[in-house]
Amino acid sequence: DAKTTQPTSMDCAEGRAANLPCNHSTISGNEYVYWYRQIHSQGPQYIIHGLKNNETNEMASLIITEDRKSSTLILPHATLRDTAVYYCIVRAGNMLTFGGGTRLMVKP
């Protein structure tokens, strides 16, 4: 899988949008970008995924740059329950390979 680079940690104020960046400059044409999050002591939770078009669902929006070398996950109105580690994964095969992720802390 293509390597991803994410900031180690970020803070966000409750109610504000959380924008989590991810660099994946070596991504190949058929590799999807997936986002999962992990709340402490739980299994990862699927958030969203995309190939080249921007995607939106009930949880978040995914913005992928035109050259596909980076993407941003947007949580439009962060709540305290969104505090978690967010993993950006570029998927090339059957499995998901997790990097270090971004620890998002939503503060009141």
Next chain:
Amino acid sequence: GAVVSQHPSRVICKSGTSVKIECRSLDFQATTMFWYRQFPKQSLMLMATSNEGSKATYEQGVEKDKFLINHASLTLSTLTVTSAHPEDSSFYICSARAAGGRQGLDEKLFFGSGTQLSVL
């Protein structure tokens, strides 16, 4: 979304005993299941991939005789940690891929809630 049930959520055992962890897909059939291990403050590391009806494929450095994986049906995979030792204490997580759904890379994987293993 699809539900993956993992049991037990927490287990404490004595050194030298074996522990079995179950992973079930509740509302779909899983041709492939993945087992991950996560140490405190670290990311998930893939241990093995199991396909229903065949032997599991282990990642480099994972002892297949110590971590026995069985995937005998399309809804159940088990991981048995044999002769557990304190260094095996970790958070174990399974993930499942649906059968007959979208093929390839445009396909979600669903995760169990994890099992915290503590070996005394």
